[in-house]
Amino acid sequence: MSESIVPGLPAARGITHRRRSPIEACADAPPIPFHRTVLCEGDVAAVTAVLRSGWLTTGPRAKELETGIAALLGRRHALALNSATSALFLAYKAAGVGPGDDVLVPAMTFVATAEVALHLGARPVIVDVDDETLLLDLKDLERKLTRRARVIAPVHYAGHPCAMAPLRAIAAAERLAIVEDAAHCLTGHEGGHRPGEGTLGAALSFYATKELPIGEGGALVSDDEGVIERARRWSLHGISKPAHARMQVGARAIYDVEDIGFKMNLPDVLAALGVAQLPRMEAHRARREALAQRYDAALAFVPGIRPLRVRPGFTSARHLYVVRVDAKSAGLDRDELAAELGARGIGTSVHFTPIHEMTALKSLLGTRPGDCPVASRAGREVLSLPLHPALTDEECDRVTNELRAIVAARAP
Numbered sequence: 425m426s427e428s429i430v431p432g433l434p435a436a437r438g439i440t441h442r443r444r445s446p447i448e449a450c451a452d453a454p455p456i457p458f459h460r461t462v463l464c465e466g467d468v469a470a471v472t473a474v475l476r477s478g479w480l481t482t483g484p485r486a487k488e489l490e491t492g493i494a495a496l497l498g499r500r501h502a503l504a505l506n507s508a509t510s511a512l513f514l515a516y517k518a519a520g521v522g523p524g525d526d527v528l529v530p531a532m533t534f535v536a537t538a539e540v541a542l543h544l545g546a547r548p549v550i551v552d553v554d555d556e557t558l559l560l561d562l563k564d565l566e567r568k569l570t571r572r573a574r575v576i577a578p579v580h581y582a583g584h585p586c587a588m589a590p591l592r593a594i595a596a597a598e599r600l601a602i603v604e605d606a607a608h609c610l611t612g613h614e615g616g617h618r619p620g621e622g623t624l625g626a627a628l629s630f631y632a633t634k635e636l637p638i639g640e641g642g643a644l645v646s647d648d649e650g651v652i653e654r655a656r657r658w659s660l661h662g663i664s665k666p667a668h669a670r671m672q673v674g675a676r677a678i679y680d681v682e683d684i685g686f687k688m689n690l691p692d693v694l695a696a697l698g699v700a701q702l703p704r705m706e707a708h709r710a711r712r713e714a715l716a717q718r719y720d721a722a723l724a725f726v727p728g729i730r731p732l733r734v735r736p737g738f739t740s741a742r743h744l745y746v747v748r749v750d751a752k753s754a755g756l757d758r759d760e761l762a763a764e765l766g767a768r769g770i771g772t773s774v775h776f777t778p779i780h781e782m783t784a785l786k787s788l789l790g791t792r793p794g795d796c797p798v799a800s801r802a803g804r805e806v807l808s809l810p811l812h813p814a815l816t817d818e819e820c821d822r823v824t825n826e827l828r829a830i831v832a833a834r835a836p
C-alpha cells in the first residue's frame with residue numbers, strides 16, 4: 425500500500441492515510457473531507473482473526489472491549505452495545521423512566537437523547553444551552569423541572585464535559601437520576617473525573633465518525649453493577665444466559681427468558697475493531713487537541729468567526745471543532761460559508777439543528793424556537809470543521825487559509 429504514517433502521532437505506528445482516489449490524486453488540491461476513518465493493518469488483522477475464529481457474534485471480544493472501556497474511563501462496569509442510542513434507552517429504563525415521566529435533555533444534541541425517552545412513553549423536556557459552551561443551561565433546567573421529572577440527561581457536546589457537581593446537586597435535591605450522553609466524550613474529563621462517575625451511567629458511541637470508530641456500536645458505563653446487569657439482560661431479549669456461554673461444548677443449552685428485552689448486543693466482529701483501536705485513544709485525543717489549538721490560533725482574529733472555547737479545568741475530548749458564524753460581522757452566514765468551503769473542496773458539518781426545531785418533535789411536543797432561544801441562534805451559526813487524528817497540519821492550514829480568504833472577501 426502506498427500510504428504514509430500520520431505525522432505527530434507517536435502511538436500511531438502503522439496508522440496510515442487513506443489512499444486517494446485517482447480523481448483526487450489528479451486534482452491540484454485534493455478534497456479535505458469532514459471526516460476520514462483511518463485504520464491500520466493491526467485493526468484489519470484483529471477483525472479477520474474474528475472472521476476466522478468461528479464465532480462472530482457477542483463473545484470474548486465484546487467482553488474484552490467492555491474491560492478496556494471500563495478501564496479507560498475508570499468505571500467499574502461497561503456493557504458493549506450496538507449504539508449509544510441503545511445505551512441511552514437502557515439507562516433511562518434502568519432509571520425507571522416510563523409513561524408520565526419527564527426526561528430533561530439539552531436542545532443542542534442528536535435526536536437520540538430525546539427519542540428514546542419517547543419510546544419509553546416519557547416526555548422529553550428540551551432545555552436551553554449555555555451560549556459559551558452550548559452545554560445544558562442550569563437556570564433553564566431549573567425553570568423546566570416539574571414534578572414529573574425523573575432523569576436529567578446532560579450531553580458532553582463536542583467532547584466538552586458538562587460541569588457535573590452542580591448537576592449532581594440539583595439531581596440530589598430533586599431525587600432525579602443523571603444519565604450522561606457521552607457520545608462525544610470518550611476521552612474528555614473534568615480534572616480527571618470522567619463520564620459515569622457519580623451518576624447512573626454514561627452512554628458512549630462508537631459510530632463511524634466518533635473517537636472509537638467501529639461502524640456502529642456503543643457502550644453503557646456505570647459504577648453500579650445492578651444497572652449494568654439489568655441493562656445486559658434487556659439488551660439480549662431478557663435471556664438468562666448469553667449465547668456464548670450456552671453454546672460452549674458441554675454447556676447446558678437451556679435458557680430462561682427472565683424479562684422482556686430487546687436485541688442491542690454488539691457482535692465480536694465489531695468489538696474486535698474497538699479493542700484494536702482502544703490503546704490509541706489518548707494519542708488521538710492529543711493529536712486532535714494540537715489541531716484544535718492550531719485552528720484556534722489561525723482563527724483568533726477572523727471577523728464574525730468565534731470558535732467554541734474549552735473552559736479552564738476541563739479537558740475536552742475534542743470530538744468536534746465548532747465555530748460560530750456571525751453573519752453580520754463575517755459578511756456571510758453559516759450556510760453560505762459552508763457552501764463556499766465546499767466549493768473549495770473542504771467538507772464541513774453542522775452539530776446540530778436544535779432538536780426542539782425538528783418537525784417530529786415540534787408536532788409531538790408542541791415546541792417552538794422561542795422555547796430555547798440560545799440554542800435556536802446557535803443552530804443557525806454553528807459549523808463543524810474537519811477534525812480527526814489523520815488530518816495533517818497542512819490540511820488544517822488549508823482549511824483556515826480558505827476560510828480567512830472567504831471572509832476577507834465578504835466581511836463589511
Ligand SMILES: Cc1ncc(COP(=O)(O)O)c(C=O)c1O
Nearest residue numbers: 507508509534536607629631642
Ligand atoms: C450527542 C449524541 N448522542 C447520541 C448519539 C447516538 O449515537 P449512536 O449513533 O451510537 O446511537 C449521537 C450520534 O451522533 C450523538 O451525537
